[in-house]
Each structure stands twice: as structure tokens, then as C-alpha cells.
Amino acid sequence: MRLRLAIQKSGRLNEDSMRLLKECGIDINNGVNKLKAEATNFPIELFFLRDDDIPQYVENGVADIGFVGENEVYEKAKSVDVVYALGFGKCRLSFAIRKGDTFTGPEFLTGKKIATSYPVLVQQYLNKHNIKAEIHEISGSVEIAPGIGLADVVCDLVSSGSTLFMNGLKEAEVILNSQAVLIKHKKFSPEAQAILDRLLFRIESVKKAKKNKYVLLNAPNEHLDKIISLLPGMRSPTVVALATPGWSSVHSVIAESDFWEIIEQLKAAGAEGILVVPIEKMIL
Ligand code: PRT
Ligand code: ZN
16 A cells, blocks of 8 residues: 655645655655656655645545645644644744734734634634634735735734735734644554554654764863763764874764754863764664
């Protein structure tokens, strides 16, 4: 059998979705503008769809799994399982108001006209805060609504914030932080689950590798203990004697997030010739 994976046909998530599959060593046999494609070396089949439609296709089982923005999953409120955060397509769904206005809290929205492509999530927010407002659903270019007098407030996806800025708006309140996630049909055969587990194992390895760097450095033996204590590595660092007496080469893995701080401490502890290398896959 083949696992059927729905990804966005074109748009912001398409490239990252295809790249992730490639990094997982999955080769896709893709003719231009096809609706479907098969992997040549993994039991998976791809459906290229509009992102809005992916939760529906996964719910009704036309696709087994999908890569799609959380914003679409929660707005469409389909019955699917969110299995894994993929780490790309990060954005937030936010209320934005005119630059000159002051957001005083949820009550600012009372009686306002709100333009959005996310009526379900906006209504949920309003209900939660017991606010009555008027929602105008529009499917694109939400940010122009205040400028043409269609709305007082917008609720739209934001990443850099430049679209809001260019339209004289400012972000007032985040209602959802979103990223691309892997979603799954509710019912899964053991065979389908086994393929998904293999895929998840690969995705996890790629993601871990991106978060870590491989470090090689030279250390004077008298400072080895200190240097090793700064480098926990996967189990413990590798230490090899250098041809120069009194020196060793130390190899380890460090997290991207601690990177600069650890490098500074390593230098202070006498490390020299520090090389930092990206890791392609990381399997623990
Ligand atoms: O054709 P299809 O329906 O598949 O695509 P689409 O046009 O509906 O979606 P697309 O490709 O624009 O976005 C797909 C997914 O990418 C979204 O559902 C989000 O999960 C994610 N994503 C991440 C974003 C953004 N960042 C984003 N910035 N989706 C849209 N935007 C838009 C936003 O709507 C606004 O118009 O970008 C503009 C704001 O960006 P900044 O950088 O100016 O703040
Ligand atoms: Zn869409």
C-alpha cells in the first residue's frame, strides 16, 4: 500500500513541503501541473491541493495525511488528528487596527466591523470574551478593508508585519500562533501507521539535525576536563590525541540555540581551531 499525503499545490507551504520530503530522502516523480505524484523510493503518493481543502480531504479519508497550516486545521474544524509540528510556515493570526487607534483589550472590538478570512476562529475569540461584533468574511486582501471603509478591524495572518504596515494598520492582538503541521485521518490501519512511523522518524531526524551543529576543536590537555564539561555531545565527546604532544582534538554536537555562548566559553577555556559543521541527519 501507499500512504496518501496531501500537500499545498502552490503557495507558501509548497516549497517547504517538497524540500522536507527531499531531505527525508524521498524522491518524487512529478510531472508539471499534475494533481498526483508518486515517490519512487518510499511507499507514499502525493496529492497537490489548495491548502483550504486539505483538512477536508484528510477528514474524509481521500488522503491519509496532510501537511497544512494549523490556521486552516482549526478554522475548518475538521475531525483530524494533529500529529506533528513541522517547523515551517510560521505565522500568527492577529487582529489589526488602524495605526492611530489604541487597542484597549477585547472590548475594543465591541460593535466593530471585522474583516477576516477566519470567521470561525474570530467568532470563537468573540464568544470567549463575550463580545458582540460584526464579522465580514472576505477571502483575500483583507488588509485593504479598513482603507475602503468596509471594516474597522481586520483579523489576518501576519508574519513580518509589513503588509499591515503598508496599509496603515498595526497588529493589536494575536489569537493563534500557527505553523505547518502533519495531520492524520482518524482511522489508520497498522500497515498505514507503520509507513507513517517511518516518515515521522525521518522528519524528526532532519529536524534534529537542523537544530544542532557538529563542532571540532583543538584543546590543550590540561584544559580538557573543562572543555569536555562544556560539550555534553550525544553521549560524550570524542577525544583524539593530536600529533603535537599535549594537545587533543575534541568532537561533539551542540545545540544551535546555545551555540554562541558555548563557543565563547570554549575559547575562554583555551580551545583553538574551532570548526563548526552543519549536520545533515541526526539519529539518536
Ligand atoms: O491557493 P491556496 O488556497 O492553497 O493558498 P492560499 O493563498 O490560501 O495560502 P498561502 O499560500 O498564502 O498560505 C498558505 C499557508 O501559509 C497559510 O495557511 C499559513 O499557514 C502559512 N503562512 C505563513 C501564511 C503567511 N505566513 C502569511 N504571511 N499565509 C499567508 N500570509 C499572508 C497574510 O495573509 C498576509 O496577506 O501574508 C501577508 C502578511 O505577511 P507579512 O509578512 O507582510 O506580515
Ligand atoms: Zn487557501
